[in-house]
Amino acid sequence: MDLYIDRTELIRGLARVQGVVERRTTNLALAHVMLSAQGDTLSMTATDTMLTLVAGYKARVQSEGELSVDAQSFFQIARALPEPTVHLQSIAGNRLQVRCGNAQFQVVGMGAESFPPQPASTEKSSLSIDGSTLRRIIEETSFSVCTDDNRYGINGAHMEEVKTADGSRLRVVTTDGSRLSYSETPFLGEFGMGRRMLLPRKALSEIRKLIDNDKGTWHVVFGDRSATLKTDDLTLMIRLVDGEFPDYRRVLPDNSQRRVTVSREHFTNALKRVAIVASDRNHSVRFAFESDRMVLSARNVDLGEAREEVPIELSGAPMVTGFNVKYFQDILSATKSDQMILRLGDALDPCIIEMPDRDDSLFVVMPMRLD
Amino acid sequence: MDLYIDRTELIRGLARVQGVVERRTTNLALAHVMLSAQGDTLSMTATDTMLTLVAGYKARVQSEGELSVDAQSFFQIARALPEPTVHLQSIAGNRLQVRCGNAQFQVVGMGAESFPPQPASTEKSSLSIDGSTLRRIIEETSFSVCTDDNRYGINGAHMEEVKTADGSRLRVVTTDGSRLSYSETPFLGEFGMGRRMLLPRKALSEIRKLIDNDKGTWHVVFGDRSATLKTDDLTLMIRLVDGEFPDYRRVLPDNSQRRVTVSREHFTNALKRVAIVASDRNHSVRFAFESDRMVLSARNVDLGEAREEVPIELSGAPMVTGFNVKYFQDILSATKSDQMILRLGDALDPCIIEMPDRDDSLFVVMPMRLD
Numbered sequence: 073m074d075l076y077i078d079r080t081e082l083i084r085g086l087a088r089v090q091g092v093v094e095r096r097t098t099n100l101a102l103a104h105v106m107l108s109a110q111g112d113t114l115s116m117t118a119t120d121t122m123l124t125l126v127a128g129y130k131a132r133v134q135s136e137g138e139l140s141v142d143a144q145s146f147f148q149i150a151r152a153l154p155e156p157t158v159h160l161q162s163i164a165g166n167r168l169q170v171r172c173g174n175a176q177f178q179v180v181g182m183g184a185e186s187f188p189p190q191p192a193s194t195e196k197s198s199l200s201i202d203g204s205t206l207r208r209i210i211e212e213t214s215f216s217v218c219t220d221d222n223r224y225g226i227n228g229a230h231m232e233e234v235k236t237a238d239g240s241r242l243r244v245v246t247t248d249g250s251r252l253s254y255s256e257t258p259f260l261g262e263f264g265m266g267r268r269m270l271l272p273r274k275a276l277s278e279i280r281k282l283i284d285n286d287k288g289t290w291h292v293v294f295g296d297r298s299a300t301l302k303t304d305d306l307t308l309m310i311r312l313v314d315g316e317f318p319d320y321r322r323v324l325p326d327n328s329q330r331r332v333t334v335s336r337e338h339f340t341n342a343l344k345r346v347a348i349v350a351s352d353r354n355h356s357v358r359f360a361f362e363s364d365r366m367v368l369s370a371r372n373v374d375l376g377e378a379r380e381e382v383p384i385e386l387s388g389a390p391m392v393t394g395f396n397v398k399y400f401q402d403i404l405s406a407t408k409s410d411q412m413i414l415r416l417g418d419a420l421d422p423c424i425i426e427m428p429d430r431d432d433s434l435f436v437v438m439p440m441r442l443d
Numbered sequence: 444m445d446l447y448i449d450r451t452e453l454i455r456g457l458a459r460v461q462g463v464v465e466r467r468t469t470n471l472a473l474a475h476v477m478l479s480a481q482g483d484t485l486s487m488t489a490t491d492t493m494l495t496l497v498a499g500y501k502a503r504v505q506s507e508g509e510l511s512v513d514a515q516s517f518f519q520i521a522r523a524l525p526e527p528t529v530h531l532q533s534i535a536g537n538r539l540q541v542r543c544g545n546a547q548f549q550v551v552g553m554g555a556e557s558f559p560p561q562p563a564s565t566e567k568s569s570l571s572i573d574g575s576t577l578r579r580i581i582e583e584t585s586f587s588v589c590t591d592d593n594r595y596g597i598n599g600a601h602m603e604e605v606k607t608a609d610g611s612r613l614r615v616v617t618t619d620g621s622r623l624s625y626s627e628t629p630f631l632g633e634f635g636m637g638r639r640m641l642l643p644r645k646a647l648s649e650i651r652k653l654i655d656n657d658k659g660t661w662h663v664v665f666g667d668r669s670a671t672l673k674t675d676d677l678t679l680m681i682r683l684v685d686g687e688f689p690d691y692r693r694v695l696p697d698n699s700q701r702r703v704t705v706s707r708e709h710f711t712n713a714l715k716r717v718a719i720v721a722s723d724r725n726h727s728v729r730f731a732f733e734s735d736r737m738v739l740s741a742r743n744v745d746l747g748e749a750r751e752e753v754p755i756e757l758s759g760a761p762m763v764t765g766f767n768v769k770y771f772q773d774i775l776s777a778t779k780s781d782q783m784i785l786r787l788g789d790a791l792d793p794c795i796i797e798m799p800d801r802d803d804s805l806f807v808v809m810p811m812r813l814d
Contacts, residue, residue: 145719145746152716167747175716179747345523345546348516375516376538376550 073137073162075109079153079172081129082114086147088127088285088306089118091278093143105143106187107160107168109133114160118143119188122272124309125282126190138184141168149177191309194295199242199261203287203303207280209244212255212433214276215402217246228270230317233263241432244271245320251399252320253406255433264294269312271299282306324436325422327415330388332361333428334412340404342380346370347397349378356440357397361416362390370397393419394440400425403435444508444533446480450524450543452500453485457518459498459656459677460489462649464514476514477558478531478539480504485531489514490559493643495680496653497561509555512539520548562680565666570613570632574658574674578651580615583626583804585647586773588617599641601688604634612803615642616691622770623691624777626804635665640683642670653677695807696793698786701759703732704799705783711775713751717741718768720749727811728768732787733761741768764790765811771796774806 086105094102106117114131117124139162146168150158155173163169163178170177218226230245234256242263243256279301283290286303293300301308343357350357350370360367361384368380393416404412409427416423425435457476465473477488485502488495510533517539521529526544534540534549541548589597601616605627613634614627650672654661657674664671672679714728721728721741731738732755739751764787775783780798787794796806 142746148719149716152712152719154712154716174713174752176750177716177720177747178749180745341523341525342546345520345525345548348519348523349548374551375513376548378549379547381545 073107073109073139073160074135075114075131075133075160077114077129077131077158077160079150079156079158081131082158083147083150084285085114085116085127085129086143086150088282089116089125089143090147091281092118092120092123092125094120095144101140101182101187103142103144104140104182104187105146106138106140106184108138108184109136109160111136117187117190119190120274121188122311123275123278124190125278126307126309127305128307129305137162138187139166139168139181140184140187141179141181146179149179191298191311193293193300193309194298196294196296197262197264198291198293199259199263200289200291201242201257201259203283203290205257206290207283209242209255209257210276210280210283211406213244213246213253214273214280215406216248216251216253216435217273217276218248219273220248223249225270225315225317227315228272228313229276230270230320231263231265245317247318247320250396250438252323252436253403253433254320257432261292265299266297266312268314268316269297270315270317271310272313275299275308275310278308282308323422324434325417325424327417327421327424329418330361330386330391330414330416332366332414332416333385334366334382334414336404336407336410336412338382339400339412342368342382343397343401343404346378346380347401349375350397351375354440355396355398356394356442358392358394358442360390360392361386368397388416391416391419392442393423394442395423395437396440399437403437407433444478444480444510444531445506446485446502446504446531448485448500448502448529448531450521450527450529452502453529454518454521455656456485456487456498456500457514457521459653460487460496460514461518462652463489463491463494463496465491466515472511472553472558474513474515475511475553475558476517477509477511477555479509479555480507480531482507488558488561490561491645492559493682494646494649495561496649497678497680499676499678508533510537510539510552511555511558512550512552517550520550562669562682564664564671564680565669567665567667568633568635569662569664570630570634571660571662572613572628572630574654574661576628577661578654580613580626580628581647581651581654582777583806584615584617584624585644585651586777587619587622587624587770587806588644588647589619590644591619594620596641596686596688598686599643599684600647601641601691602634602636616688618689618691621767621809623694623807624774624804625691628803632663636670637668637683639685639687640668641686641688642681643684646670646679646681649679653679694793695805696788696795698788698792698795700789701732701757701762701785701787703737703785703787704756705737705753705785707775707778707781707783709753710771710783713739713753714768714772714775717749717751718772720746721768722746725811726767726769727765727813729763729765729813731761731763732757739768759787762787762790763813764794765813766794766808767811770808774808778804 108115115128153172159171161169168179241256245254291302413426479486486499524543530542532540539550612627616625662673784797
């Protein structure tokens with residue numbers, strides 16, 4: 073391998089793969105980035121066996137070849153290089169020679185044969201989705217995905233195609249047992265993810281990070297047990313998690329008894345303050361819905377008490393119940409509308425949170441018994 | 444206690460004392476801030492028994508009094524308050540009632556009697572020093588203070604008065620046994636710190652933080668075993684550490700054999716790169732001084748090798764030696780001059796680092812034996 077590449081392109085590629093690289097691993101290859109020079113491209117590949125990311129950028133390749141080096145150290149070196157052009161060469165003993173201005177490194181590496189092979193890519197169907205829409209969907213669902221990997225069936229995001237009057241929508245649904253979120257969008261192409269497959273949690277956060285830098289159109293290709301997301305420069309291959317997502321439609325309550333309209337700003341600021349005191353394990357806050365206001369209160373033996381009044385419009389009878397304040401904070405920071413609607417049944421019924429100006433997302437939060 | 448205070452003033456005072464507050468302590472009082480309303484001032488006091496900081500700000504006091512509350516939680520509450528004016532009241536059970544707009548807190552507190560008493564202030568002499576000068580002196584010395592509290596005599600900063608042709612200077616000296624720094628300034632007033640007293644390390648970092656927000660003149664008052672730093676709003680009382688600083692003048696080498704002039708920018712950038720590879724415990728880097736360049740090189744079994752060339756002017760014979768690269772990085776990030784001078788003896792002699800445009804600071808770094 074012998075090539076010249078722009079330092080900015082090298083840094084960009086190495087930055088992208090850092091999220092996939094496993095730092096604490098006994099398998100050295102998972103901490104490495106594989107450099108592969110072919111044609112006029114340097115591909116940088118990292119994998120944790122579940123996710124595999126390939127970032128490919130233009131390079132002047134003198135001699136093709138492959139070599140893997142420690143991803144974190146090489147990224148550190150790349151960012152510190154003095155000149156705009158970097159010369160990379162594989163030298164004896166699987167070493168990578170890096171030359172740039174007066175700086176010279178010989179980085180310990182491994183041959184390509186030690187790096188895990190790329191997963192076979194099957195292609196059953198594919199669809200396209202705009203980067204900013206993909207980001208919204210992930211932001212509105214990723215916070216409520218179950219973090220316990222042993223919870224079969226909910227330890228990942230469920231994806232499905234939903235038929236509406238206007239045509240098909242792609243819907244992503246997540247739950248951790250105490251709350252549920254879904255978010256959807258129209259799409260171009262054909263949805264093809266298996267019914268008993270989930271998108272792993274780490275994939276959601278990786279996609280979210282990659283979108284920030286590649287805002288264009290994303291192509292999603294569905295394979296047998298995989299999904300692959302592609303932009304011009306990036307290919308993220310995701311091994312799907314096996315698991316049957318619960319029939320969440322049966323648990324969606326049909327709340328029509330009480331309807332609360334509240335300003336996002338007032339609600340957010342009041343929650344921020346009661347949350348300081350509601351710092352026990354359950355973050356429990358008392359919600360008293362009155363005709364024109366909602367009184368939030370929390371209590372903590374060590375810290376004291378907090379009380380907030382938030383103006384609301386309530387249709388239905390007054391009621392008192394309790395919620396985990398963090399669940400509402402997560403929803404408010406994942407959404408943007410000026411007003412929020414809470415639909416409530418009785419004190420121990422779940423609460424539905426919606427936005428009056430949107431029909432493409434919905435949140436459910438389970439209540440807490442107040443002591 | 445019953446008072447109204449601007450939220451910004453309350454937040455400012457609580458922010459200042461956070462650095463002194465002990466978060467992990469079995470003595471609850473050290474995690475508290477004492478609020479004391481008197482005249483037209485709310486004083487906020489925190490202490491770790493070594494340092495005591497009092498921040499006083501204008502308040503509309505309806506009724507004088509004192510109460511202490513958890514400093515971190517109260518700071519969090521203050522920052523989240525909705526309106527510009529805050530009403531603080533002590534209520535039954537040593538609680539602090541906080542009212543601000545629709546927000547209301549009752550914070551668990553302790554009576555003033557549980558808070559450590561303020562140290563008695565004796566005043567032997569005092570001097571004045573400009574905030575930006577005080578900051579420079581601390582930045583140029585604090586990085587080399589010994590971090591081992593058991594190293595009697597060097598576990599703090601030494602201060603002394605130095606007579607020069609132009610008059611007296613205040614000099615601060617620190618060492619950790621492998622390097623030494625001093626920095627000095629002319630001053631107004633009378634120096635009066637005891638010969639066997641050191642300024643504790645935490646005091647240096649606290650003063651450094653406080654200066655960022657109070658750039659005016661600082662008054663330093665010397666007591667028997669204490670030093671007190673004052674601005675209009677702040678009073679920092681420091682209990683001095685007992686310990687006789689070594690006679691550092693005897694270890695300052697009189698290097699005149701070799702003199703190296705190097706650009707700060709070139710040197711800094713080259714060090715940043717070799718430091719990536721010089722990541723063993725000693726951060727050891729080989730320095731080869733040649734007639735017109737300095738070749739830096741480092742080696743690491745896991746990572747590989749790095750090599751840098753930096754243009755220099757050398758007077759004296761070429762030489763090879765080794766240094767801890769971090770020691771040079773610390774000096775370069777604490778100083779500003781465009782050029783640095785290294786004065787060297789033989790390979791195992793310490794290196795003196797100076798700036799050609801300044802005579803008020805000096806750094807000494809011990810060499811390392813190269814394997």
